Amino acid sequence: MYHHAVTDTVDTGELTRPGLREASWDSIRDIFAIAPNSIHLNTGTIGVMPYAVLDTVDRVTREWTGGLMDVYPPGMYPEHRATIARAYGVDQDEMSICHNATEGVARIIHGLDLHEGDEVITTTHECYSVLSNFNLLRNRHGITVKALTLPIGNDVTAEEVVALFEAAITSRTKVLAFAAITLFTGTKLPVRQLCDLAQRHGLITVVDGALVPGMLNADFRAMGMDFMACSGSKFQCGPLGTGLLYARNKVTEHNPLPLPTFWPIISTWYPMHGSPPPRSRTDVESDNLADYLQSAGSASIARGAALAKACEIWDEIGRARIEDRIMALAEYARGKLADRFGRDALYSPGTDPELRSPLIAFHPFRRSEDAWNVKKIHMYMKRLELEHRIWIRWTEFDVQDSPHQHYAARITTHIFNDHDEIDHAVDVMGRLGDEMS
Numbered sequence: 001m002y003h004h005a006v007t008d009t010v011d012t013g014e015l016t017r018p019g020l021r022e023a024s025w026d027s028i029r030d031i032f033a034i035a036p037n038s039i040h041l042n043t044g045t046i047g048v049m050p051y052a053v054l055d056t057v058d059r060v061t062r063e064w065t066g067g068l069m070d071v072y073p074p075g076m077y078p079e080h081r082a083t084i085a086r087a088y089g090v091d092q093d094e095m096s097i098c099h100n101a102t103e104g105v106a107r108i109i110h111g112l113d114l115h116e117g118d119e120v121i122t123t124t125h126e127c128y129s130v131l132s133n134f135n136l137l138r139n140r141h142g143i144t145v146k147a148l149t150l151p152i153g154n155d156v157t158a159e160e161v162v163a164l165f166e167a168a169i170t171s172r173t174k175v176l177a178f179a180a181i182t183l184f185t186g187t188k189l190p191v192r193q194l195c196d197l198a199q200r201h202g203l204i205t206v207v208d209g210a211l212v213p214g215m216l217n218a219d220f221r222a223m224g225m226d227f228m229a230c231s232g233s234k235f236q237c238g239p240l241g242t243g244l245l246y247a248r249n250k251v252t253e254h255n256p257l258p259l260p261t262f263w264p265i266i267s268t269w270y271p272m273h274g275s276p277p278p279r280s281r282t283d284v285e286s287d288n289l290a291d292y293l294q295s296a297g298s299a300s301i302a303r304g305a306a307l308a309k310a311c312e313i314w315d316e317i318g319r320a321r322i323e324d325r326i327m328a329l330a331e332y333a334r335g336k337l338a339d340r341f342g343r344d345a346l347y348s349p350g351t352d353p354e355l356r357s358p359l360i361a362f363h364p365f366r367r368s369e370d371a372w373n374v375k376k377i378h379m380y381m382k383r384l385e386l387e388h389r390i391w392i393r394w395t396e397f398d399v400q401d402s403p404h405q406h407y408a409a410r411i412t413t414h415i416f417n418d419h420d421e422i423d424h425a426v427d428v429m430g431r432l433g434d435e436m437s
Contacts, residue, residue, distance in 0.1 A: 075298055215358065264289065329417055364377075
């Protein structure tokens with residue numbers, strides 16, 4: 001069968017298990033609070049919390065109910081931030097916990113020192129939160145936003161993507177802003193190459209990393225960007241309303257450019273008089289920038305603790321092991337989808353391994369013009385949910401040389417999925433696609 005039952009061997013409080021690093025994927029599946037007889041293939045939108053994460057939210061909330069303790073120091077999350085930062089190759093002064101990737105993106109974009117005539121290069125495949133905030137700056141300050149349409153399909157290469165950005169850079173360009181992994185087609189952009197390009201031109205890099213934590217065994221510093229906003233509730237499987245904001249606070253070999261001017265908006269830590277210390281010119285911080293970003297009044301201590309618990313579980317399983325499992329399941333799913341719908345039906349890159357991710361978008365219907373029918377793809381998704389308890393997502397995006405936006409089905413693999421689920425889901429999606437064609 002494709003579904004799993006929660007076993008009696010799982011202690012939902014402290015996760016009694018022999019050791020997650022050596023545990024089978026079936027037993028690791030049992031630590032997640034997944035609804036029985038369902039297939040969750042939509043982690044690109046929201047993950048599934050482990051029981052221990054749920055219990056942490058409840059326990060810490062109860063501990064702080066009553067209002068008899070000082071809520072401000074723990075709301076700075078110093079230990080949690082330090083632990084999470086180490087897992088991603090950076091330091092506590094560069095990592096803050098925010099409410100979600102959308103908030104993190106907004107705080108980054110509106111903290112940039114941009115003025116009338118400055119140019120931002122981004123893509124039409126960005127999350128709405130990226131494009132809307134840059135449009136706000138365009139309307140408010142008169143910046144120019146140049147949105148490139150990314151190539152799509154199985155045979156796209158990293159070289160094509162980098163060349164597209166490089167050709168768009170002008171003397172007015174100040175910022176490259178792009179997703180580490182696009183939510184619409186699941187293209188994993190060549191972040192290091194794009195950051196190298198930005199550094200050669202002296203540009204600031206803003207990365208939407210909503211899908212990075214919990215999926216990739218990533219070293220944020222080695223990736224080379226200046227800023228990245230991340231979700232805590234997608235692949236990292238923390239609570240809703242959690243995210244991470246990385247702001248480079250040191251000059252290192254991975255990004256030797258001077259630290260960009262940055263205004264930490266929404267901060268109760270920023271001085272009421274005078275200015276913070278000058279930004280560091282070395283690999284030693286001159287001030288704790290993340291403290292400025294973290295200090296914003298009272299915080300959800302329970303959600304911060306629960307996000308830290310999710311990260312602790314990931315560290316115990318092993319982040320490299322998790323990435324390998326997620327990507328292996330994605331490759332299996334990609335092959336099954338190609339066999340069932342045809343390789344030309346895939347919008348997501350497949351030939352270049354650098355661009356592959358566990359988010360795979362595809363056209364499920366026989367007629368090509370149905371890719372423009374938003375009502376049809378929405379009904380397809382709803383029928384999968386209501387009739388088959390299979391959760392996926394439909395996405396929309398621009399396609400080069402197409403007069404229409406395209407609408408696609410998108411699946412996402414995670415460690416709580418398995419091959420039987422993928423087989424069953426692809427079979428059902430194929431039969432439903434045929435029926436609706």
